Amino acid sequence: MEPTAHAERFADLIGKANVLTSPEDKAPYLTEWRDLYQGVTPMVLRPGTTEEVSAVMTYAYENDLKVVPQGGNTGLVGGQIPQESGDEIVLSLGRLNRIRTVDPAGFTLVAEAGVILDALHDAAEKADRLFPLSLGSQGSCQIGGNISSNAGGTAVLAYGNTRDLVLGLEVVLPSGEIWNGLRTLRKDNTGYDLKQLFIGAEGTLGIITAAALKLFPRPKKLEAAFVGLRDPQSVLRLFTLAKAQAGSLLTGFEILPRIGVEFCVRHLEGARDPLECEHAWYVLMELSSGSDAFNVRDLLESILSEGFEEGVVEDAAFAQNLSQVEDFWRIRHGMSEVQKQEGGSIKHDVSVPVALIPDFLDKAMAAVSALVPNCRPVPFGHIGDGNIHFNVSQPIGADKAEYLAGWDEMNAVVHGIVDDFGGSISAEHGIGRLKRDLLQEVKSDLEMDLMRRVKAAFDPKGLLNPGRIV
Numbered sequence: 001m002e003p004t005a006h007a008e009r010f011a012d013l014i015g016k017a018n019v020l021t022s023p024e025d026k027a028p029y030l031t032e033w034r035d036l037y038q039g040v041t042p043m044v045l046r047p048g049t050t051e052e053v054s055a056v057m058t059y060a061y062e063n064d065l066k067v068v069p070q071g072g073n074t075g076l077v078g079g080q081i082p083q084e085s086g087d088e089i090v091l092s093l094g095r096l097n098r099i100r101t102v103d104p105a106g107f108t109l110v111a112e113a114g115v116i117l118d119a120l121h122d123a124a125e126k127a128d129r130l131f132p133l134s135l136g137s138q139g140s141c142q143i144g145g146n147i148s149s150n151a152g153g154t155a156v157l158a159y160g161n162t163r164d165l166v167l168g169l170e171v172v173l174p175s176g177e178i179w180n181g182l183r184t185l186r187k188d189n190t191g192y193d194l195k196q197l198f199i200g201a202e203g204t205l206g207i208i209t210a211a212a213l214k215l216f217p218r219p220k221k222l223e224a225a226f227v228g229l230r231d232p233q234s235v236l237r238l239f240t241l242a243k244a245q246a247g248s249l250l251t252g253f254e255i256l257p258r259i260g261v262e263f264c265v266r267h268l269e270g271a272r273d274p275l276e277c278e279h280a281w282y283v284l285m286e287l288s289s290g291s292d293a294f295n296v297r298d299l300l301e302s303i304l305s306e307g308f309e310e311g312v313v314e315d316a317a318f319a320q321n322l323s324q325v326e327d328f329w330r331i332r333h334g335m336s337e338v339q340k341q342e343g344g345s346i347k348h349d350v351s352v353p354v355a356l357i358p359d360f361l362d363k364a365m366a367a368v369s370a371l372v373p374n375c376r377p378v379p380f381g382h383i384g385d386g387n388i389h390f391n392v393s394q395p396i397g398a399d400k401a402e403y404l405a406g407w408d409e410m411n412a413v414v415h416g417i418v419d420d421f422g423g424s425i426s427a428e429h430g431i432g433r434l435k436r437d438l439l440q441e442v443k444s445d446l447e448m449d450l451m452r453r454v455k456a457a458f459d460p461k462g463l464l465n466p467g468r469i470v
């Protein structure tokens with residue numbers, strides 16, 4: 001059957017206005033943040049309910065049509081972009097954007113997959129609760145995409161990955177069947193925990209249509225400092241001091257190199273260096289408490305003065321109000337954007353055991369500089385989780401395309417060091433299309449085989465997000 005005939009059938013199921021076939025209408029769904037992929041698709045479908053997703057999938061399954069689920073299209077590994085073969089239909093979850101229930105007493109919320117993360121934060125805040133997941137892309141990414149990619153971000157340190165925030169899921173399977181696993185139970189040991197398979201599956205096993213999520217007390221006291229330090233060893237020492245003293249009140253601990261702050265000052269509107277003098281490394285540190293009774297500022301000052309006495313802290317600026325806290329975070333969250341202004345950037349989203357971060361940084365920075373003289377490493381990120389975004393900007397004046405042609409070669413060097421340290425080649429961004437071939441290199445044959453068997457059990461025809469992960 002011709003694509004137009006399928007489009008007409010889909011229009012019967014979800015309405016003509018929700019079947020996009022013109023190049024202009026499809027365009028926003030076919031490009032992504034990093035410009036690594038340009039997708040091709042016969043159509044974009046925008047169902048508005050779980051039942052409509054089910055109807056679409058039932059028809060697609062019967063007719064052997066490939067489907068790519070897409071949330072906010074902020075994924076960084078190409079999983080949400082249809083392949084150049086042009087035979088994958090995009091299924092956008094954006095119209096499933098209702099908050100179904102909020103239970104402040106039980107600290108839970110049920111949201112549909114297309115709810116934008118910012119909107120989820122607002123819904124929790126209205127109930128005087130916190131949904132902690134925090135990402136630079138939160139203005140456009142959707143909770144369904146967050147769950148499918150098991151997103152990390154800056155709040156993992158205190159609250160865990162997205163996986164830790166999910167209590168239940170509603171999923172449409174490749175066959176079109178609806179699995180209602182939307183439970184809000186805190187304890188449930190009844191057989192295999194199926195929802196875990198869909199979390200981080202990047203849309204290869206089923207389409208998440210709704211999720212039951214954990215809420216937390218909303219911070220009543222929140223304090224932040226922007227700290228200047230000499231080297232990653234000092235950063236690690238400060239982390240140990242902070243974690244030992246503040247425990248779960250330590251809700252942010254992010255590392256930035258000098259060059260990253262320079263990029264922000266240069267390219268991010270209104271951004272300024274929070275400290276007077278230059279420092280080789282910086283930490284954005286945040287403490288917060290759900291209780292009014294606790295003096296968080298005193299604790300922050302005590303940690304930093306201990307760091308100062310030990311000689312690990314060179315200087316620190318304290319946020320005087322919430323707007324200054326936001327200014328600090330704007331620098332951190334602007335890191336991805338500002339690197340775009342500095343030409344080509346080769347990325348690595350890696351993790352190693354926290355205590356090995358300084359060694360890892362030494363080795364990796366030396367290795368990439370030996371490979372591409374004058375390249376500019378911009379390693380930043382969630383040091384408290386052992387997760388570094390080891391991005392390397394091109395040498396000033398170099399040819400961007402020529403530099404990016406060395407992507408795989410640089411990846412191989414950095415990932416080799418990560419492997420030596422017992423680390424991971426994808427700490428939080430997932431596998432998608434970008435790292436699919438790399439995955440086989442780091443997993444055992446048995447692990448790959450088990451993953452393929454899981455895929456085959458849920459999607460025997462291989463129609464949902466084919467070619468991603470396995």
Ligand code: FAD
Pocket residue numbers: 033068069070071072073074075076078079080093113134135136137140141142143144145146147148149150151152153154202203204206207208209336337428429432465468
């Ligand atoms: P999409 O990009 O649309 O999709 C991601 C994957 O999930 C695809 O494989 C897609 O097929 C699948 N998918 C989407 N929705 C569904 C669904 N409902 N059911 C089944 N499968 C689905 N990531 C982090 O982990 N930490 C960060 O700190 C972080 N910061 C970022 C900052 C910026 C500026 C940007 C652009 C991205 C960042 N990311 C980060 C990556 C990205 O934002 C997250 O991975 C996010 O969770 C993706 O959500 P999305 O709705 O955009 O999903």
Ligand code: ZN
Pocket residue numbers: 152153381382389428
């Ligand atoms: Zn990150």
